[in-house]
Amino acid sequence: MAIDFKKLLKDLAIKITTGTNDKPIYPPTDVQKTSIGDDMALKDKLDKIDQEYSISEIQDIKLPESVDLEKLEYKALSDSEIQELAKHSLADYYNLTSRAIDQDTQSQKKDLDDYKKQLYDALTQKEQNIEQSFDQAKKDVSSQALKRGLARSSIALAMEQEIDAQKARELAQSRNAYIEQAARIDYEIADLETKKQAAMNDLDISYAAKLAIQINDLKNERAEKIKEVQKYNNELAKYQAEYNIDRQKAEQDLTLGQYEILKNKTTGIAEIEKELEQQKQQKKFEYLLDYLSGIPKKEAIKAAESNPLIRQSLDTYYYRKLLNALEARTK
Known part of the structure; x- marks a missing residue:
């Protein structure tokens, strides 16, 4: 053959x-013209028709899992930390007060030392004046005795001795007065240290009392803060539990409410879906009939029978209707 x-x-x-x-x-035949790209375009168009003629599923309404509140976190101070904090808060009080006591003591001591030096300088000047005064008196006695021819007489010697004795008495009197005053000043200086120590002791007692009060206040504040945080967190936990119950009920009510609203507006979901399905099949039928109109009759029938996209997109009624329409074509 x-x-x-x-x-x-x-x-x-x-x-x-x-x-x-x-x-x-x-x-090539018209059936052979149907490439992979054509199939993809056909599938996209059929999917678009499906979307246009479908009811979106009613989504369950989900409310937030928890209220937008956070638990309070409180790191309480330890007893040692509270003690250090109290000491730190009173540090300025203690340091400034003790410094003031010391400065006051030093100031008074300086005043007394200066006064003692002034007394000593005054004594030195007074002794010089006494020395000069009595030395001049002796010279005057000697000069008078010499003029009278009594230079070596017992009278002249007695007068000079009396002058020396008087000078010694006045010098001793001045020195004793200075010694007495200096001793009194030394006593006052020593007493300043005693008073300073007493003031520091009083400061220590006052500081200890203030420290105890401050520590007690901080501990009370800590206890109140812990109590407040616990109360808040307990109330928050209670509120969260109540919220969870209310949330679940609200979600159920809202979800059911959607169905009720849809049911009230329509004659029923099933009837709507049935009507939409019929319209969708009609739309697909019209599109596929138009899609195959550019292909010769035999090739169009072959494509309708062999292409799974066309076969599976229509139900039995509209698929048979498509084949009948193709068979009825003249060419």
Whole structure:
């Protein structure tokens, strides 16, 4: 039996070029024109029709899992930390007061030391004056005795001795007065240290009392803060528990409410879905009939029977209707 090469070439869709034109002598059939890209476009169109004629599912309403509140966190101070904090708060009081006591003591001591030095300087000056005064008196006595010819007389010697004795008495009197005053000043200086120590002791007692009060206040404040935080967190936990119960009930009520609203507006979900399905099948039928209208009758029927996208997109009624419409075509 002879091989029909023309038919073989046509079936294989082999391109035979003539001249400068690179076109097949035998064009491919319309069924062969349906490429993967065409199938994807067809599928996209059919999916779009599905979306246009469907009811979105009613989503369950979900409320927030928890209230937008956070538990309070409180890191309470330890007893040792409270004690250090109290000491720190009273540090300025103690340091400034003790410094003031010391400065006051030093100031008074300086005043007494200066006064003692002034007394000593005054004593030195007074002794010089006494020395000069009595030395001059002795010179005057000697001069008078010499004029009278009594230079070595017992009278002149007695007068000089009396002057020396008087000078010694006045010098002793001045020195004793200074010694007495200096001793009194030394006593006052020593007493300043005693008073300073007494003031520091009073400060220590006052500081200890204030420290105890401050520590007690801080501990009370800590206890109150712990109590407040516990109360708040307990109330928050209670509120959260109540919220969870109310949230679940609200979600159920809201979800059921959606169905009730939809039910009141329509004659029923089933009836709507049935009507939409019929409209969708009609729309797909019309689109596929138009889609296959550009293909010759036989190829169109073959495509409708062999292409799963076309076969599966229609129910039995509309699929048979499509095939009947294609069969009814004249060409």
